[in-house]
Amino acid sequence: MKQFLTYILSALLLSSCIYPYEWNAESLPTDTVVIQGNIVVGGTSTLSVSSPHGIRSSFVDPVCTPYIEDDKGNRYPSTPESGIFRNVVPCNFMFDTSEAPDDALFRLVMELSDSFQYDKRTYSSKWLSACPPPSISGIHFASDNSNVYVSVSLDGGPESSGYVLLSFEETWRFHAEFLPQYVYMQKGFGWSILSVADDLGITDPESYFNYWCWASMPESPVIPVSMSDNGGNSLDHYLLHSFSRSNNRNHKRYSILVRAASVSADTYRYLKNLDETSEASGNLFTPNPGEIASNITCENKPGSMVLGYVNCFSPVSMRAYLDNSLYQPRIVYDGLAVPPTGNQRDYYEGGYRPIYEMSVPGAAGGGYTTGIAWGPERCINCVKAGGTLEKPDFWED
């Protein structure tokens, strides 16, 4: 009976599976354009124009000349050096809209030149206005046994649309995994392991070894958020981001810059749908995908397909710091080795560096062997681990 149940169990566990799948579908029209525009009232606006990746077709990015205009007759051309033209994906443009009036209507216009697959045409977005910006009332940190959580509270104001876009940038100071007690270097005619303090007399090993660095992450994709869960025009402790307690963000000091902008319901719905339908999970309850029409149309050829959307907003931001009180240093032995004396040069050439003296279990039969443990250079050099020694301008110690 037990065997039978085991067989049933095995069969059931194996019964649900995911397999690669070949499908045939019509590809996108070859003149499809992808446009991502952000009209930032009181800041720098951006535009990205690209071509899609087809199922069976290859596309060439379009060549375009864009500008932003408002209903008061002002035109905001792209800055001369901002456009990167064809064959580079995507074409990015920037516009100085820092002086744009916040009570105006704006639209983005792009004129495409004749090219391999795009004939001359003009695209324009709908006229858009920026919603009054929200005010960020707080950035909060919390933790449990495994993670650190970053949340944000904000107030949409009395004229809030009920929807905001959130994004964030992270910067943190961290150190290399180890501060070495030894170095391996040439001395005289040979190479040997030397004590940092005793042999070299280094009094500031942290500087000597690039022990402390700053790291940063670029701005996150925007997160469309409905404020309905908190009553309609505010957010309270909205979970924005989380990371492991053992992450190097917790080594010393962590900073997060949160940006928020109120957006219209249409913009929210577009971005939310985009997220839902792009993050396919195969879950039984995944919403059926659907395409929301873009707010950009081709004036010369109305039926041509446009993917993307132009947003218009006026963002606010707030920065907060978290000190490393949550950090629990690890004792890391992973990746360390005690090479035989005769092989030390090979280890060195392979990117390994001596760190400190340690005991490791010996061969079968028991006992420990004491020696100098070596590890990858990124363990002792934070620059090699992706950091920078340059202190960011905004950084406050």
Next chain:
Amino acid sequence: MRLSNILASLFALFILSLSSSASVPERGMNASLYRGEVPKAYTFTYNGTPFYDNQGFRKGEVFYNGKLFKDVTLNLDAYSSDLQVRPEDGTGAIILYRGQVAWFTLGDKIFINPAYFGIAEAPDAFLEMVANSSKPVLSLTEKKVLTDAREHNGTDIGYIDPDYDYTLRTCFLRTVSWYTVSGGTLERIGYFKRLKLLKLDGDGTGFDLSKVSWQPLKGDIYSGTLPSLARDTTLSALPDNYFGPDVKEETVDVQYASNILRTSYKNKVYTVGEGNRPSKGKQKVSGRVLSAETGETLPGVLVISSAGGSNMTTGGDGYYSLYLPQGESSLSFFFEGKEDLTLRLRVEAPGSLDVVMSDKVTLLPESIVSAESMANHRRTQMGVEAVSMKSMRKIPSAFGEGDVLKAVLTLPGVTSVGEASAGFNVRGGGADQNLVLLNGNTIYNPTHMFGIFSSFNPDVVEGVQLYKSSIPASYGGRLSSVLEVKTKDGDMDRWKGSLGVGPLTGRVCVEGPLNKGKSSLILSARTTYSNWILNAIPEQSEYAGGKAYFTDANAGWTTRIGKKGTLRMNAYFATDRFSFVGDTSYHYTNFNASAQYNLRTSDGGFLDVTTGYDFFTNRVSVRSWKYYAYDVDTFIRQYFMRADRTRHFNNGHKLSYGAHFLLYSLDPGIMSPFGEESVIAARSLERELALEPSLYVSDNWEIDDCWSVEGGLRSAFFYALKDGAKYILPELRLSGKYRPLDNLSFKAGVNTLRQNIHLISNTASVSPIDTWKLSDADVLPSDGAQAAAGVYWTHLGSGIDFSLDAYYKLMRNLLDYKPGATLMMNPRLHDDLVPVFGKAYGVEVMAKKTTGRLTGWMSYSYSRSLLREMQDRGSETIASGDWYNAPYDKPHEFKAAFNFALTRRYSASLNVDYSTGRPVTVPVGSYTYNGKFRLAYSERNSERIPDYFRVDAAFNIDAGHYLKSLLHANFTIGVYNILGRKNAYSVFFDPGTQIAAYKLSIFAVPVPYANLNILF
């Protein structure tokens, strides 16, 4: 020899001679008639009678073996087409050998045996002589067995039975066919020809038997081949040894036949000791049990009394003796190889009751089969599918339980979006367009575990009926179908039960009398122990850490009130909880309760008054972030009351009318913070209240045996209390049937329907986060019309029913969603919805075999279901305003479900399911936006997932015939998806410059299962 011995011997001989003369009754002058076969008993309970009419045995004449016998007590068993005669001594009946009967009279009716006269193409039966003009009109009255309780009193069974018992599942159904004789051949005729011939017979208004002369029998019909009827010649006896030496004339046969006769004629109550003097306390009832086939006594028969404590086994002489209380009780007889027999008794005084048990033959199944075949021909409605629980148990399902919804899915025109998905689609309708009723209660989510199981415990379900075309006027509120699930009443005679064990579930059901013969109780429960599987799923799996649990319970109480009334109270509870990956869990619950009073009326109809309460709640619990931990609950509460009346009229009309009242109370969303740290603001969407009173009337008119029509009107009024929106639109039901032959019928019908409650979903399958919405000023009621036509033919030789149905449906104000719609906690949900037109059409072909060892059906359907947005929203209009595929559009479907009986206990089942893949929206490209790869999609539902094909097989072992055993067991072992085909439940895509596509198969390998049912 001593004188005393001589006297004693003489005394003994005297006594012996007395007893001998007493045991051999005087047969009278017709004694030679009374040698024949003893009628078999009908060992099942039924309504109606197998006889020609309900007038009982009466005097008549019979021309038998070339001789006329007068003043004979006889009757015609229209079920077996046997003429039975009863000797003058009142003992049991004898069947006359049909081949020797030329004609006979029954009251004022005349019957002939056309085969006797050599008429070609004649059925092997007696035909009634209706008119005898130059072209005679004859009729053949047959009785079939129908296993369908309710609404057959009156014309269906041939007369109005004031004691019609609606709790009985089986009744004898009367059918009449018409013939004439042309060129020496019997020719079947339809209504118009019969009318024409009858006009020749007189004034055209009908016929008068008093005008019927005997003379034409000799001439017109039989063309001179008719032997002399010798009506005036009375013979008293057959020649000696006419039947040959093997035919024995034994008193015992006749005596036992007497009891059989009473059983077969009324089959309701035996009176024991009538006229005898009652003794004190319990009364002794005794008798012998004999074989109907051999007349031999049966030793070892288990005799069980419903009175409790009294049971015994017959001795070597087949004799039994029990003491029973005065009044009504029952005796059950069990013997291996014989049909189980239960007799209802009214014990007045000590008395004897001899019992004849028949061999286990296929009488009952064969009868059911023919009844099923004929039921469809007789019914005016079309698109009505009934599936018994017995059939359902034989259909393989994923985990071996007999499953109501999975059985329904084997029927043509019924599909689902995936094999483990909740909900089903009927003829191109959405999942919410099906009204699922359990004893009159509405079940909003009839599934457990995402759709793997239906939420109906198979042990308590009696059967289901699906209306997919001609929905009776008594039902409304949904556009596509009505699925009516009935649970069993508890046994009124004895306590019994069942236990069931499967890989994922365990079940128990107990039923029995609270007051014997008057009230009963049935309780059942089912639960799952699926967590042992889910806990074993590897951690790296997407479903690791998942938990799933469900349970359901039924309770039913039935009591008889007076002779004609029955009160039923039912309650149902089902709940599900599940979570996939820790943080979010889903929980939904059905609770339903109803009370129904059923009164059989003297006109053969009934009055049903039902009131009840339906409750459905759904909870989504999110715990991923303590500050945002919350629960969202939705509730549907329904209070309903309905009165339904059906009346039968002698002119072929069956009138149904009634009034329903329904109060909806719907909470579309209540959001509550969970935990003290949660910052979620508690809020509720406005409760939706609505009234839906409705009236209906319908008439089914059996114009004659060929033609019938049914028309109905339903007036449903909907009043949304929230915003005062009011909607009223009469619904029409119209269907007609033309049945030129007993085994051939044509039907057509149209109906209109309306729906005021809508399931709002943007997922392929019905999901736990879907929400329901009532119509209001912003969301109009959905309505639709369906026209359908069909032809149905039964091949008499093989018993295979063939059907061809075609339908066309138009609907409007169906609801689709805008991309990115927020369905949960959306106070302006209607802004995210778009009204759409619906269009569905198709053809369904089916062959069904219900006789013999191989039973089952196979069907092919071609169907389309399309949607089109009603509004022009510019570039956002779905599919640019063109028709697009509904998510459940599956053009080609082939289904087969067969069961082959290897023996009476062992059978094998096979299930085949093929369908076109359902439509999906697939990527046609990808692009980068907002720092991520995104997918650009095709027009909505313009592509399809791969076709679906699955074969299941099962081996069933039914309960054994160890009748002395208190426990019996059914065992099923099978394999679901025996071919191991990796059918796609869904396809999904990983965005990137090269889009990776995957398909998810729920049951991608053969899934073995075993299911054990223990009956006690």
